[in-house]
Amino acid sequence: MAKNAKQRTDIQIAICGSAGDGTIAAGDILKQAMAKAGYNVIAFDVYPPEIRGFGKCIARARITSEQVYSLKSESDCLVSLDDSHAIPHVPEVCKYGTVIYEDTPMSEMAEGTHISSHLASAQLPYGVAFREISERVTSSARSRNIVAVGYLAGLYDMPAEIFHQVIGRKFSGKPKELTDSVLSAFDAGFQTGAETFRLHFDRIGASRSKSKQSDLVMMSGNAATVRGCLDAGIDTFFGYPITPATTIMEMLAREMPKRGARLLQTEDEISAIAATLGAGYAGARAATATSGPGLALMSEMMGLGAMAELPAVAFVSQRGGPSTGMPTKTEQSDLNLAVFGVAGDGQRIILAPTNVEGCYKCAGKAFEMAEKYQTPVIVLLDLYLSNRYEAVELPVENPFSENCSKPVKKKPGKTKYSRFKLTSDGISPRAIPGDEDCMHTVTGLEHNEQGRPNDQPEIHQIMSAKRHEKLLTAVKHPGITISKRFGDKGKVDVGILGWGSTFGEILEAMIEARKEGIRCSAMKVVMLSPLPLGPIHAFMDDCGEVLVPELNYEAQFAALVTGATGRPVHRLNRVTGTPMRVREILAEIRRLAGQTEMIAAE
């Protein structure tokens, strides 16, 4: 079947190699090119914490014509750049799926060490001489990853000219001879692939419908976060490198100075958040980014931010924990730390986007909220979301407000300014250094309306109420979806409550379950503190059973929801360091739907 026939596209390609093989680079070229060619792409790379050292790297990309929400449990194609790493992944290749591998090893291999001996009978083997081709056209074996990408593109009939553009851009700034050599490696691979006899369903199908092609950009969760920061007018950023948040600081370090904004790499995470609060106090839109271990260090400062009512935005990209845990593996286990990690009653706002586009929106809105509600805002990401690539459509008009601060109204005569004035919504007019006649001192001590230390019983009661009640209005903050229901409306057998990056898998599982005739819907919760209890209660009222799948061992979100609503939920927890499998969620939905039927029958 020719590619211009209206055949739906849904193929997932996994490239697997050893650190240093160029696996991630090959995957990057593939996903950039396919997004440029007009396909939806969701991509996620898995790599070891070591830079070299022969750790396993896998770049996965799902290329589709329709909107999808997550990677698939099974891949349609596996490209092996290193058989010892790729062999365990052969079972993830679907029936009649493709396995592409090096068929001319450098030396004799022991029995069972070559990938070809591990294929199932219904998997299609494509042996290619990557190394020989690379050596022939570039006089070096180093471009074998590019040859592999070229072969893949040729085999699937992907548009070579777009790969050329992507490679040209990736190597811009490098010597022309190098770019030419890489392009010739691609072409040699492409030609070999195109000349290979293959079955028709290996070819790529239609791209997205034409109407939506123009404004889509391929970006990672962290890149979308950075774009959100820039569009919201970030003034200062203070950070300390930590996987998987480091790329946020790296991208901001390039972009912020171009706009006159300032970025500083601090001596630790404590100073990063301290400086962020200092800058926020001085009127800046200020942010930091870290992971769980960094947030643990920041928790005392987060309490100061709550007490002194200071704006600050902290992007926290979770990874496997506790402690140093699994720095390059994904997990959703810092929810408790984000929600509860503070001395005393120090509630703050927590937003958890569920996809790359959400990262952009939450990042920008976090600055608005921090400024308006005068409190730290944590945007909770995770490695799977930070490093996941999606083709997203960003708004043409900047959607973020420039100033959300409640201004001090100047009254004629001598009214002394009260920084922590009690108001109906709990939000006090805020002055910053430089404002005339508004001198005041902020403090982590309990204080009265003027900001003077005060530990009288009624003061602590009233001020605690002020600090908590002002956050309740944040649930109605304009321009952001803080919870949303998908799937069947009205009463359903099974409802799935989800948060963060796992929500993509939840949606896919829900769609499958509905195809099977199960009445089912899913709700994403983006604001995790304060919880949007109204919509959550309404959703739970409609559900026979409620399932909460999440990537942590302690069922942290399930416990949070149960604690807040007093209603039991079913938990589904995995801590494998990888995204949750759609089929695992689906199995649980089926089980719960069966239970509901049995109860109904009784």
Place this chain on the structure above:
Amino acid sequence: MMNIHQPVYLEDKLEEVESSGKLAYRSQTLPTWCPGCGYFSIVEGVSKAMTDLGLNQKDTVCVSGIGCASRFPFFMNTFGFHSLHGRALPVATGIKVANDDLTVIVVGGDGDAFAIGGAHIPHAARRNIDITYILFDNGVYGLTKGQTSPTSIVGFKTTTTPYLNVDQPLNPLMMLLSYGASWVAQAYAGEPHHLTEMIEAAVAHRGFSYLHVLSPCVTFDKTSMTYKNLGMTVRPLPGDHDTSDFAAAMAAAQNTDLPQLGVYFAKERPTLADGLNEIAARAEATV
């Protein structure tokens, strides 16, 4: 220093204080320190320095951590940030990076600075961030009622070292010099006029200025850094001390038995703001 003081009459003093303009920098909150505490001179010194330098209250931020000395911002009629134990310097860094037009004065004690906050001092100094750090060293934890501090002498008995303190004290002047602070000086709370001069010079310096103030704790230290002991040992730096000579500054800082007062080292170099402006200029050139 060391001059013979003339008798002072209360009426004259009141008139002098009221006409000086210093009170405009004082808040209506009275200092909470113990009678006789060396810290009273911070408020006096900073107020006078601000008066003399013509600083505007609204453009000045006093930042502190936690401890007796750290209560200082509440006593000033400026903007203030009473932050967390040990974290005054990074908070001040954030304020100054956000708004370089502000005058930022950081005040802290020896525990706040050299125990819990020790990690921040080298970085504030090496970045040469344009703030003033006034460190009141009394060699004891006062707010928690008398425990040993990083500058307590060996043998000092406190509630947590009831037999003796065995940890050798730090030498803050040598530390700050080696960290690259561009202005380092020492003063003594028992010499308030000299202290005020030093505060003024510290605030006037463009870059990171560190003023070490020896300040007795009259409540929890009856044996070590008392007015009596310090009063007998402190002396001015030699008249020919060269403030541009780093080696001479380090040599003078080693003399902890006879602490010398005055400016040890002063050298202008680009500040953090200069550096960030340079980065912005290079980045804008790429656009």
